[in-house]
Amino acid sequence: MLSERRLQVLRAIVQDYVGTEEPVGSKALTERHKLGVSPATVRNDMAALEEEGYIAQPHTSAGRIPTDKGYRLFVDKLAGVKPMSPPERRAIQNFLEGAVDLDDVVARTVRLLAQLTRQVAVVQYPSLTRSTVRHVELLSLAPARLMLVLITDTGRVEQRMVDCPAPFGETSLADLRARLNSRVAGRRFTDVPSLVEDLPEAFEAEDRGTVSTVLSTLLETLVEENEERLMIGGTANLTRFGHDFPLTIRPVLEALEEQVVLLKLLGEAKDPGVTVRIGHENAHEGLNSTSVVSVGYGSGGEAVAKLGVVGPTRMDYPGTMGAVRAVARYVGQILAES
Amino acid sequence: MLSERRLQVLRAIVQDYVGTEEPVGSKALTERHKLGVSPATVRNDMAALEEEGYIAQPHTSAGRIPTDKGYRLFVDKLAGVKPMSPPERRAIQNFLEGAVDLDDVVARTVRLLAQLTRQVAVVQYPSLTRSTVRHVELLSLAPARLMLVLITDTGRVEQRMVDCPAPFGETSLADLRARLNSRVAGRRFTDVPSLVEDLPEAFEAEDRGTVSTVLSTLLETLVEENEERLMIGGTANLTRFGHDFPLTIRPVLEALEEQVVLLKLLGEAKDPGVTVRIGHENAHEGLNSTSVVSVGYGSGGEAVAKLGVVGPTRMDYPGTMGAVRAVARYVGQILAES
DNA sequence: CCTGGCACTCTTCGCACGCGAGTGCCAGAC
DNA sequence: GTCTGGCACTCGCGTGCGAAGAGTGCCAGG
Numbered sequence: 088m089l090s091e092r093r094l095q096v097l098r099a100i101v102q103d104y105v106g107t108e109e110p111v112g113s114k115a116l117t118e119r120h121k122l123g124v125s126p127a128t129v130r131n132d133m134a135a136l137e138e139e140g141y142i143a144q145p146h147t148s149a150g151r152i153p154t155d156k157g158y159r160l161f162v163d164k165l166a167g168v169k170p171m172s173p174p175e176r177r178a179i180q181n182f183l184e185g186a187v188d189l190d191d192v193v194a195r196t197v198r199l200l201a202q203l204t205r206q207v208a209v210v211q212y213p214s215l216t217r218s219t220v221r222h223v224e225l226l227s228l229a230p231a232r233l234m235l236v237l238i239t240d241t242g243r244v245e246q247r248m249v250d251c252p253a254p255f256g257e258t259s260l261a262d263l264r265a266r267l268n269s270r271v272a273g274r275r276f277t278d279v280p281s282l283v284e285d286l287p288e289a290f291e292a293e294d295r296g297t298v299s300t301v302l303s304t305l306l307e308t309l310v311e312e313n314e315e316r317l318m319i320g321g322t323a324n325l326t327r328f329g330h331d332f333p334l335t336i337r338p339v340l341e342a343l344e345e346q347v348v349l350l351k352l353l354g355e356a357k358d359p360g361v362t363v364r365i366g367h368e369n370a371h372e373g374l375n376s377t378s379v380v381s382v383g384y385g386s387g388g389e390a391v392a393k394l395g396v397v398g399p400t401r402m403d404y405p406g407t408m409g410a411v412r413a414v415a416r417y418v419g420q421i422l423a424e425s
Numbered sequence: 426m427l428s429e430r431r432l433q434v435l436r437a438i439v440q441d442y443v444g445t446e447e448p449v450g451s452k453a454l455t456e457r458h459k460l461g462v463s464p465a466t467v468r469n470d471m472a473a474l475e476e477e478g479y480i481a482q483p484h485t486s487a488g489r490i491p492t493d494k495g496y497r498l499f500v501d502k503l504a505g506v507k508p509m510s511p512p513e514r515r516a517i518q519n520f521l522e523g524a525v526d527l528d529d530v531v532a533r534t535v536r537l538l539a540q541l542t543r544q545v546a547v548v549q550y551p552s553l554t555r556s557t558v559r560h561v562e563l564l565s566l567a568p569a570r571l572m573l574v575l576i577t578d579t580g581r582v583e584q585r586m587v588d589c590p591a592p593f594g595e596t597s598l599a600d601l602r603a604r605l606n607s608r609v610a611g612r613r614f615t616d617v618p619s620l621v622e623d624l625p626e627a628f629e630a631e632d633r634g635t636v637s638t639v640l641s642t643l644l645e646t647l648v649e650e651n652e653e654r655l656m657i658g659g660t661a662n663l664t665r666f667g668h669d670f671p672l673t674i675r676p677v678l679e680a681l682e683e684q685v686v687l688l689k690l691l692g693e694a695k696d697p698g699v700t701v702r703i704g705h706e707n708a709h710e711g712l713n714s715t716s717v718v719s720v721g722y723g724s725g726g727e728a729v730a731k732l733g734v735v736g737p738t739r740m741d742y743p744g745t746m747g748a749v750r751a752v753a754r755y756v757g758q759i760l761a762e763s
Numbered sequence: 764c765c766t767g768g769c770a771c772t773c774t775t776c777g778c779a780c781g782c783g784a785g786t787g788c789c790a791g792a793c
Numbered sequence: 794g795t796c797t798g799g800c801a802c803t804c805g806c807g808t809g810c811g812a813a814g815a816g817t818g819c820c821a822g823g
Contacts, residue, residue, distance in 0.1 A: 112785050125797055130786070148785050148804045188585075222564050224574070236562065236574060236582070244574070244584050322660065323678035340661035450816050463766050468817065486773045486816050 095122060096132045097141055098165045101153050105401055110150030155366035155400060158378070162363050162404050169405035171413040175203075179413060183421050189213070189243055193318050196394060196418050201321025203410040206398035207343065209381075211317045211353055213241035213391045213422065220271045220279065223305065225264045230254040233297075235304055241386060241422055249304050252296040259294050263301065276309045315350055319343055321396075328399050338373030343397070345371075353393040356381045361408045366400045376400060380407050384415035386422035394418070433460060434470045435479055436503040439491050443739055448488030493704035493738060496716070500701050500742050507743035509751040513541075517751060521759050527551070527581055531656050534732065534756050539659025541748040544736035545681065547719075549655045549691055551579040551729045551760065558609045558617065561643065563602045568592040571635075573642055579724060579760060587642050590634040597632050601639065614647045653688055657681055659734075666737050676711030681735070683709075691731040694719045699746045704738045714738060718745050722753035724760035732756070 099120040103111040113126040113133060122129065133151055136142045141157035144150070153161065171179070182199055186192040193210050200208035224236040233249040266289065270282045283302050287295045322343065325336050342348050348371050355370070356362035356379075364379045374397065381395025394415055396407060437458040441449040451464040451471060460467065471489055474480045479495035482488070491499065509517070520537055524530040531548050538546035562574040571587040604627065608620045621640050625633045660681065663674050680686050686709050693708070694700035694717075702717045712735065719733025732753055734745060 110785090114785075126785095127797055127799090128795085130788095131796085134787080144786090146805065148802085150785070222566065222572070224562055224564055226560055226562055226576070228560065234560070234576065238564070238572065238584070244582060246576070246582050320682060323675055323682060326675040326678070337661055337664040340664070344658060344661065448816090452816075464816095465766055465768090465818095466764085469765090472818080482817090484774065486771085488816070 092122070092124070093132045093136060094160075094165060095120075096129055097136055097153070097157060098161060100133075100136075100142060100151060101158065101161045101165070104152050105403055108401065110145055110152050112150040115150070152401075155368065158365045158400055158404070159368075162365070166405045168361065168412060169409040171409055176413060176417075179203075179417050180420075183417050186421065189241060192418065192421055194320075196414060197318045197320035200394065200396055200410065200414050201324060203414065204380075204396045204398065204407045205321075205327065206324050206396040206402065206407065207319065207321045207339075208394070208396050209317055209319050209343075209349055209353065210394040211315060211350065211392040213239075213243060213386070214315055218243075218386075218391055219273055219275050222272060223264070223267050225260055225267075225301065227255070227257065227260055233260075233301065235301060235308070237305065237308055241391065245308050247304050247308055249301050251300060253293060255294060255297045259290065259297075263290070263294075263298060267305075279309055280306055315392075317346060317349060317353075319349075324398075335376055339377060339397070342371050342373035352379060353381050353395060356383075356393065356395075359383065361412050362395075363404065363408065378402055378404075380404070380411050382411050382415045384419045384422075386419060430460070430462070431470045431474060432498075432503060433458075434467055435474055435491070435495060436499060438471075438474075438480060438489060439495065439499045439503070442490050443741055446739065448483055448490050450488040453488070490739075493706065496703045496738055496742070497706075500703070504743045506699065506750060507747040509747055514751060514755075517541075517755050518758075521755050524759065527579060530756065530759055532658075534752060535656045535658035538732065538734055538748065538752050539662060541752065542659075542734045542736065542745050543665065544659060544662050544734040544740065544745065545657065545677075546659045546732070546734050547655055547657050547681075547687055547691065548732040549653060549688065549730040551577075551581060551724070552653055556581075556724075556729055557611055557613050560610060561602070561605050563598055563605075563639065565593070565595065565598055571598075571639065573639060573646070575643065575646055579729065583646050585642050585646055587639050589638060591631060593632060593635045597628065597635075601628070601636060605643075617647055618644055653730075655684060655687060655691075657687075662736075673714055677715060677735070680709050680711035686711075690717060691719050691733060694721075694731065694733075697721070699750050700733075701742065701746065716740055716742075718742070718749050720749050720753045722757045722760075724757060 096116070099116050099122065100111050103116065103119060113129040116122070116129055117124070117126050133142065136157070137144070137151065140154060141160060142151040143154050145152060179199060183192065183195055186195050189212070193212055196210045197208045200210070219240045220237065221240050222238040224238070226234040226236065228234050228248075231251045231254050233251060233255065235247045235249050237245045239245075266286060267283070270286070271279050274282060283305070286302060287298045290298050322340070325339060328335050328339075352364075352369065352371065352374070356364070361380060361382045364381075366378065367375050369375060369377065369379060376399065377397050378400045379395055379397050381393050383391075383393050385391040395411055398407065434454070437454050437460065438449050441454065441457060451467040454460070454467055455462070455464050471480065474495070475482070475489065478492060479498060480489040481492050483490060517537060521530065521533055524533050527550070531550055534548045535546045538548070557578045558575065559578050560576045562576070564572040564574070566572055566586075569589045569592050571589060571593065573585045573587050575583045577583075604624060605621070608624070609617050612620060621643070624640060625636045628636050660678070663677060666673050690702075690707065690709065690712070694702070699718060699720045702719075704716060705713050707713060707715065707717060714737065715735050716738045717733055717735050719731050721729075721731050723729040733749055736745065
């Protein structure tokens with residue numbers, strides 16, 4: 088077990104390294120932090136910390152830098168979440184309130200996060216599966232061709248073409264539309280399947296095929312989680328990554344383009360609060376030198392999607408976590424209002 | 426006026442520089458290209474070309490590199506568009522044909538362009554203004570609240586909330602829906618305003634306010650060009666930019682995030698064929714060291730949107746132009762089919 | 764008008780050197 | 794026991810110099 092002072096030393100190392108981006112030595116540490124002990128003592132502590140794997144030296148005879156394990160300890164035990172200042176909160180709220188539709192909310196959120204954290208921001212569109220149905224619309228485009236439009240409580244709209252096995256009259260269409268909406272409007276997506284399964288029985292034999300087709304298309308749309316979209320911003324902040332630039336940045340850019348990877352990344356974070364994944368804790372190889380700070384957000388009490396930032400492991404964790412948490416909170420509010 | 430041989434020399438310089446990424450000298454030129462003259466002669470020609478501003482030397486005694494003006498001459502006079510090979514064409518077609526909806530078409534196009542050109546790809550979503558209306562749908566969400574859904578021939582869907590000045594009955598709603606569609610379905614966006622202006626007159630006085638509101642929302646949606654979206658991909662290719670990395674790449678990343686800038690950039694290219702904007706020809710400062718190759722594409726004969734790539738001025742123009750042109754052509758086909 | 768030769772300019776690279784930051788360890792003080 | 798000050802050692806990094814190489818400009822001759 089590490090003594091209290093050694094933890095202080097680790098904290099000081101993390102803070103200094105994050106600030107200066109340079110390996111930090113024992114002397115500099117005692118000068119910048121009031122540890123009340125001499126450099127020699129700190130050296131001993133550092134040796135112990137290195138032994139335990141919390142810090143490392145990039146080259147022999149250089150200062151120490153924190154390892155992933157060191158950052159982990161820092162995040163878990165040594166640092167809290169730094170709350171946003173009231174003016175910042177107000178700025179966030181004002182900026183988000185100007186949004187006119189869902190796309191705009193997401194776009195603004197991305198910009199905001201990128202600006203606040205000076206890192207790459209990732210915002211997932213509110214997920215379909217956990218939200219509720221506001222309305223289902225059916226349009227007849229051709230005698231045997233329908234368009235199914237699904238509108239969610241978060242303002243998202245999904246549309247699908249439906250090719251009917253047989254022509255479908257306007258009357259039947261209106262009937263189906265009415266029955267469908269009376270059953271599913273306001274219900275959660277997960278409840279929909281059981282609510283509509285007996286619907287074909289209410290129709291004439293000739294229309295049942297079409298009704299079934301429409302229903303299965305609707306259910307497909309509901310479960311189609313891979314359709315989840317996300318928006319990315321602040322990639323220019325990648326240039327602040329470090330000196331050994333091209334090698335570091337390339338895999339990150341590649342990973343960011345793989346939306347699947349990002350979605351998985353966000354999805355893995357199960358914690359209800361702010362989740363931090365540091366360096367090699369990220370499954371994707373290209374992100375091994377980055378940390379991901381993410382959190383769920385939602386219009387009600389429940390989270391319907393995630394947002395977060397991707398940055399170098401050498402980042403200001405308390406500040407970043409505070410910003411991510413605050414933005415998530417306000418986005419949730421905005422979504423609930425609209 | 427430049428003699429024929431001097432143009433050949435310029436062409437050789439551009440080709441070599443694009444290939445090697447290094448300033449090219451007179452000796453290397455005569456070795457790699459069969460110019461039939463000695464290095465000394467080439468040196469004289471180079472001096473003349475430099476005098477005219479087509480090439481420059483980065484340092485006093487180093488080889489020459491083309492200037493923006495040099496590339497311009499190369500593109501205009503010295504190089505054609507390199508057509509894609511049949512296998513490449515087939516690959517493009519196959520890849521695009523797998524798309525399931527508009528989003529997917531655009532996403533695939535971006536990936537494809539980025540891969541083919543190894544540069545950053547930008548694809549604009551088919552513009553609303555030039556396409557036609559497939560269907561307009563009105564949904565009643567609350568007594569005095571409607572949702573307007575507009576479906577275009579390119580498969581795009583736009584929705585807007587409408588707050589009515591007075592409650593609007595189901596019967597009136599159905600009436601409005603029917604009248605609206607019979608007038609505008611299949612018509613071009615630009616024709617819609619004149620087609621609906623007298624519509625309120627057909628309704629009872631109490632409903633006219635709502636009808637007008639719906640119509641103006643519809644018209645707003647139609648003209649809202651700034652809502653034009655685009656998709657970007659292949660940013661990882663920015664790492665191939667050059668050695669003087671961080672300085673070059675940062676403004677480019679920033680410019681790419683400003684969708685407005687990109688839209689303006691694409692919009693400026695009026696040429697019906699492939700347009701090339703080289704270095705400082707780009708209005709945006711951050712893109713002064715890049716070239717933009719763009720072209721319009723569309724489902725019918727007419728272009729409804731643009732696509733293109735952004736890369737270093739030192740790029741393979743004939744190949745890039747060929748790829749951009751081919752992709753645009755096939756995307757147009759796919760859109761026409763669906 | 765083209766060519767070969769020649770002198771000149773600069774950049775780049777390798778190498779040796781010294782400086783400074785940082786470390787590890789040890790003996791002594793509290 | 795724990796902390797401290799001192800000391801010798803290791804390296805990375807910046808600097809300066811010299812040689813090499815590439816490329817140029819110019820000139821005289823074919």
